[in-house]
Amino acid sequence: MSEASQQRLEPGPAIPVHEPSQRLEGPEAAGPAPASGRFRPRRAFWRRRAVRAAAVITVLALCGLVILALVRDQTGTDGFLVGLGLGVLPVPLLMAAFRWLDGVDPAPWRNLLFSFAWGAFAAALVAIIANTFATQWIATATADPAGAQSLGATVIAPVVEESTKAAAVLLLFLFRRREFTGLVDGVVFAGFTATGFAFTENILYLGSAFGEDRSMGSAGLASVTAATFFVRVVLSPFAHPLFTVLTGIGFGLAAMAPRRRRIRRFVLPLLGLALAMGTHALWNGSSSLFGPYGFYAVYGLFMVPVFGLVTWLAIWSRQRGLRTVAAELLAYAEAGWLPSAAPQALSSMRARTVARDFAHRTFGPQAARAVVEYEASATTLAFLRHRARRGTAGPDFAGRERELLDRLWARGGTAGPALTFAARATGRVRVPPPYIDYDGFNPYRQY
Template identity: 35%
Template sequence: MAIDPSAILTGRAPGRAPIGVILGIVFASVCLIVILAFDAITGGASFVVGLSLAVLPVAVWLPLVLALDRLEPEPPNALIFAFLWGAGVAALFASILNTLGLSLLTETELTGEEEGWYIVATFGAPVVEELLKGAVLFGMLWWRRQELNGPTDGVIYAAMVGLGFAATENIQYFIDAVEVDQLGYVFVLRAIVSPLLHPLCTAMTGIGVAVAALAGPGKLRRRAPLYGLLGAIALHSLWNGSTKFGIGGLAFAYLVGFAVLIGLIVILARDRRRIVQLIGHYLPLYGPVGIVTHDDLRMLSTLPGRRAARAWARAAGGRPAERAMTDYQQAATELALLHQRAGAQRDLDPHGLEQQRQYLVWVMQQARAAFLARQPRPPAPTWGTTGFGPPTRP
């Protein structure tokens, strides 16, 4: 049976289709279609305006989120599923549950409509929405823990969920704003002032889940996801509740959110350094088998070095060689992370880890043979000024 490198690099057993992810994408897509159809029917012509404006923040922030995922890219189908989960499943069921909560408060005359909205927005919606958005992350922790190799992965998946949720939610907000002639104000508030509210809140759950994925058996694995979820709920509740206190309340909530954003940036920067250190620590073990050289290690340690190597491979052998270089880089990174995961998590299956290690080594061998198959035309560039050079033959 031919071994598919893409299956190995996405953590699947070779020859097995990602049935679970495919079914998840289908289900989430159906939920998204349902909520879009409802908005189209109830919003009329305003739906087109709402949909168009809701897409704009996604077009700006989605490339930036994916740019964080360059050192160890996540499987595209998993990223699509995360986005659709937020846009479809989480948005649909949050809308239903939030509406039911408001109805319970107002129709039983426990509160007035305005006070009911505030209670739901401050105390009900954050719990409902963060639980629904975080559900896919908890699912990954249970069924796809190998995809969570650090805080960066948790943030990436959480941001995809949050962007999807925000896009769908914004459609309804913009439709309502058109009807009361406040579209400009609502667009500024939703798309400019707070476009990262949902990704930022859910990122806290993502970090908690990622910490648990790397931890060995014990309290940290059990508690980290809960702490992350509670942090997401608290931040979301703070933002929604601040609207009652005018500019001062909004400024305080914005300051807290900005501090959380800076904290996330620091965590992501440290995580990138951690991955580079793992590459430098574990991959020299494979020097004797001829799949890693000193030049390779320097190339793998920086994003500019990786880009330069892909450019060299394309000049040498066209797109197939460039694709092989990309596979080599990803397999090398996954191999280093696999070693780290095997050392930290004592409850993992040793046979499964060894099989995955052999698969990754095979991918590196095949990819290296592919991008070294032709001599560079034009000759390989000299990158001495940047410290990077083309991989050498073993």
Template identity: 40%
Template sequence: MAIDPSAILQGRAPGRAPVGVIVGIVFASVCLLVILAFDAVTGGASFVVGLLLALLPVAVWLPLVLALDRLEPEPPNALIFAFLWGAGVAALFASILNTLGLSLLTETELTGEEEGWYLVATFGAPVVEEVLKAAVLFSMLWWRRQELNGPTDGVIYAAMVGLGFAATENVQYFVDALATDQLGYVFVLRAIVSPLLHPLCTAMTGIGVAVAALAGPGRVRRTAPLYGLLGAIALHSLWNGSTKFGLVGLAGAYLVGFVVLVVMIVVLARDRRRIVQLIEHYLPLYGPVGIVTHDDLRMLSSLPARRAARRWARSAGGRQAERAMTDYQQAATELALLHQRAGAQRDLDPHGLEQQRQYLVWVMQQARALFVARLPHPPTSPWGATGFSPPPRR
């Protein structure tokens, strides 16, 4: 039976469907449909306007988030699940719990409605929303730890969750704003002033989860996700609470958020350099078997060089050769990260790691053979064919 390279690159056993992810996508989609149906019924014609406006920030920021994922792309189905979790599951249950919290404060006459809204927004909603958004990241740490190869992966998944949550939440805000003739103000605040609030907050949890995924058994693995979650809640609470203090409060919260964003950019830049160093350190081990050359290392260590290699493959052998080059690049990166993960953690299954290593080597060999075979003449590129056999199926 032919082995599917996409399954290997997604970290799945060949021939096994991603049942858990599929079930999660279906469940999250149902939750999203429920909350959108409620908005449509209560908002009437305003719902269409609110939905379209809520999609605008997503159209701007989603490509930028995915651009961070070019060196070691995450499985598309996992990214879709993360987005739908935020847009569906987290948004639906957060809406229910926040509404119940407000009702508890106002109906028991503990506070007035306006003060109740402020208390829920400042102290209740940040906890509820960040915990719900973090749930999918914590579940990945438990069941899909191999997908979290560093801070960049944590930020990518967290940002997808945050963008999904913000999109659904914005629909509700824009529909309500249309009813009170405040759409312009709310749109500026939600889509222009603070479009990255949810992705930025949840990214703190994502970094904590990624640190735990890379750590061996011990205190760091247990505490890093909690510290990340507490940071997300604190930043979210600071932003929501600042609204009571006018422009001064907003400026202060914005400054703190900007500092967090700068720190996160530095972390992502250092993580990219770390991955390049892993490629340069581990992949020369495969030079003797013929699947990695010095030119390959230079190509794999640079995003512009990777793009140039894909263009070369497409011009030489069409889309199929370009796809093969893409698979080669991703498999090589995953192979370097697999070596790093095996060396850093003592609680992983050695047999499983070795099987995954063999599969990745096989993908590299098959990809090379494919785009070389598509050349009209004997290969003159730095990427030559090899004779590595595919690993045995178990």
């Protein structure tokens, strides 16, 4: 990597790297073992991980049962099934897109499933109750049901829905801080939350449209169901994810801010949430604010450009993450912890795939799993070191760095040759020697 590329990554102050000869092996790597019979204070019952996980699952499951009953009550059984079958169609595509975006340093599935479940169950339940109550209260107070519906869609719904969806991102930001490290994480968590919310909302809208068609005897392409499906699933499946991603960007930028910048860490999420509410309000009120063609004007002149800008920002952040991996791992390669070609190989998703395939083809599935674990640990180490340069790594940086280095060292015998082969095969680097020997293994030999 050129010096100019490294300078663009803002490396900051130098962080020393221990030599491999200084590494700890065996029990010493984790510190002295506790003495036999040592007193261990009991953790409070509610602080146990299993208890907290069970509580979260129980709450989300109850919310799911309640929202299921409410939606089924409004749409009927047939409408619910039709809405479910049609509403689920965009979900795999959106989840795959956000998972691809998160491919450099993938978040644990438990966080993604929590985000989706929160959006589909908890956020949807709060939104449907709050929106209905507020709209009915305004209609009663003003004696203007039509105006109450318009105000509810333009003002109340964006505030309530974006706030409830943002709660999932906030919880992950507070309680999964180690796994919430940058802009891409904010985008992915917000995207999964909004995908879940849109899924439940689509069931409600499509099921209600099906019931309306049945009552009027409509069918085919001229039906309300077909029109609703086209607008919500075909034309704008990205609408809810786009709104909430703006909130996720605010949290992601806050996660990247140094710990001493407390005002920035507080203001950026609020700014992102305000932008999400404003964009949502403009989308909902496009027809009432700008006439019958307002929806198409807002869609073409505002939503599509914003969607393109956010998509570009997310992909740029993903590529920047790959460049960060190459720049930060270079110091460890020079110290002897990694093969010299590993930083460049790990900064390419294609090279990572080639390394896994090579290990699987040559040594079997267990070796391929070792390469996957090596790639994950190396990426985590690179981002940890990058955060340390920016002053956001936390006081446990040294211990976490040592743990990750030991993981890399333990898997280096298998992953090193595979990454070296991948770097050479993909043209990431040119390896000068005719062959490189790792414990008697020649990575250039055809096995």
